[in-house]
Amino acid sequence: MDHSQIIHQIKKGNQSAFRLLVEQYQAYAFKLAFRIVCNEEDAKDVVQESFIKIWRNIHNYRPSVKFTTWMYKIVTNSAIDLYRKNARQNSISLDESINIVSESQHDSTNKNQNNKELSILIHKMADGLPEKQRMIFVLRDLQEMDSPEVQEILELSETTVKSNLYHARKTIKEKLHTLMAYERR
């Protein structure tokens, strides 16, 4: 069954077709959600919630937009909602992140450890960025989406994406420099 057939079947209520879709895209959706919420369990919740929304709203999908873009928009919005909810709870010290950086360079075999380290690194790097800059940085530089897709997902103009990405990168670069200078001491 090709991609458009799967969507056609899902629109008719075919759960087996929907399972194919979940199996095909849940890993990517998880990576995207994880890089926004920086927590494994939260990312799984976001993926689950997003696929339920996809199932409910599949009739609203119009083929003029790429299906994956439509889907990632749902995942991103769900993740942003959760990120906002959790925003105040996430704060990590510089010392903690330095330790994590050093440890992560030696051992990253364990899956859970990998996710934990990655979570702290992303968190530390993007911490303090305004929400828009953070989302653009995650989608563009970490998730490696192209600029038009980022514009579509976040409903922003090309100029806004460009300027926010510039400022995000500048801030992150300064943070990385600080981290390196701190480590050298």
Place this chain on the structure above:
Amino acid sequence: MDCKKIQNKIDELAYDMSIQLDLKEQAHLDECENCRKYYADALKATKLLHEIQQREPVLDDPEELTESIMKSIQDEAQEYPKAKINYRIIIRVLAAAVVALLLTLEIEQYRVLNKIQLLETKLGKVQQTHQNQKYLINEATLIDLSILFKDDNHDGFSLEKVSTLFILNRIKHSNFTLSDLNRYMNKDDFLKSSQKKTTQ
């Protein structure tokens, strides 16, 4: 050579691997300790950034997540459809009601404004006639009109009557009585009757 300029170029290296320092810039690095340190830090930072970009979050048990999603869908398929249909019907009925209400209000507004405009035009003409003939104001007229608000024996408190009263009160030289006003409300002979009065 300008240190700031070189450092800006070094920053660009982090996001664009195709950018390289030229021979002059490399020579500057050999001489300037500050820029050399900056470059070394930038390389480490770039390495770390690339590492973060390439290290992917790992979904440890994809089958479990798939099953969990499918279970939610199945649960929803059993419970949700009826509610979904009802919800849609309610939304549509509400939308239709809002449209009908807006249309009614628009028509009513148009009708009233149209009448007020018509009345203003006619009263303007009458007022001019009165002024030309130097007719004096009859105080009783305004008293009569003010009664209109309170008088239960007349045909109700309507927006048209309030508007008419408002306009009549603006005319200082008139002798329109309540009966004139009521007659105008019933048929369009207001101008004629008022013109009769002025010629008496």
